[in-house]
Amino acid sequence: MLITNLRALVALVPLVASLPSMPSFINKLKSLSSRDDQCPYPTHYKITSLQVWTPKNGNTHPIVVDFQYADELTKIATSCHYNGTQPNAGPEGFTPRYACEDPTVQFMWITETSSLSMIELACPHTPDSGMEALDQITPRLSCVDTSNTTPFGEGSQCFSLDFAILGNFTALDPIEPPGGN
Numbered sequence: 185m186l187i188t189n190l191r192a193l194v195a196l197v198p199l200v201a202s203l204p205s206m207p208s209f210i211n212k213l214k215s216l217s218s219r220d221d222q223c224p225y226p227t228h229y230k231i232t233s234l235q236v237w238t239p240k241n242g243n244t245h246p247i248v249v250d251f252q253y254a255d256e257l258t259k260i261a262t263s264c265h266y267n268g269t270q271p272n273a274g275p276e277g278f279t280p281r282y283a284c285e286d287p288t289v290q291f292m293w294i295t296e297t298s299s300l301s302m303i304e305l306a307c308p309h310t311p312d313s314g315m316e317a318l319d320q321i322t323p324r325l326s327c328v329d330t331s332n333t334t335p336f337g338e339g340s341q342c343f344s345l346d347f348a349i350l351g352n353f354t355a356l357d358p359i360e361p362p363g364g365n
């Protein structure tokens with residue numbers, strides 16, 4: 185037991201020491217991650233092909249959100265889509281969140297501030313599960329108006345000005361049980 189603990193400590197030293205300039209939050213995430221490297225906690229992510237359509241002038245069509253999500257460290261690559269038919273994957277009483285095709289990844293689009301919140305469950309299906317990494321970004325968008333002859337009707341179609349958005353998780357929270365408690 186003592187030997188195991190010592191080996192875990194020694195294994196951690198070079199990891200932390202090699203990242204002197206990284207934000208301390210990332211160090212904390214790494215030190216919390218499973219010691220055997222089988223299950224790194226999410227730290228960075230990449231969003232590509234982000235498009236958001238929002239209704240205008242009394243159009244009641246729900247917003248439509250599309251993007252690709254990738255996390256190299258946790259080896260996740262998935263598509264994320266919302267068009268009003270997806271169920272709330274989050275706990276009741278909070279801003280609704282939607283699962284990507286890989287439900288390890290979830291997102292919220294906040295229309296008022298045009299911001300995207302990303303959530304990646306940390307180490308699902310392992311003894312280290314129960315936590316989720318979170319971040320919020322406000323992508324730089326370019327928008328064009330859509331008319332009532334287009335599929336969703338009157339609104340605004342926005343595209344990310346950045347080919348790829350490189351995000352860094354900024355919080356790690358315990359997962360709220362769905363439906364609250």
Ligand SMILES: *[C@@H]1O[C@H](CO)[C@@H](O)[C@H](O)[C@H]1NC(C)=O
Nearest residue numbers: 248265266267268269270335
């Ligand atoms: C909404 O998205 C789902 C896929 O999640 C798709 O099957 C469905 O056709 C879409 N509905 C509309 C009205 O675009």
Ligand SMILES: *[C@@H]1O[C@H](CO)[C@@H](O)[C@H](O)[C@H]1NC(C)=O
Nearest residue numbers: 206228321349350351352353
């Ligand atoms: C995330 O961190 C990297 C450097 O580690 C930086 O280049 C990038 O701009 C950051 N992303 C955001 C959205 O701040």
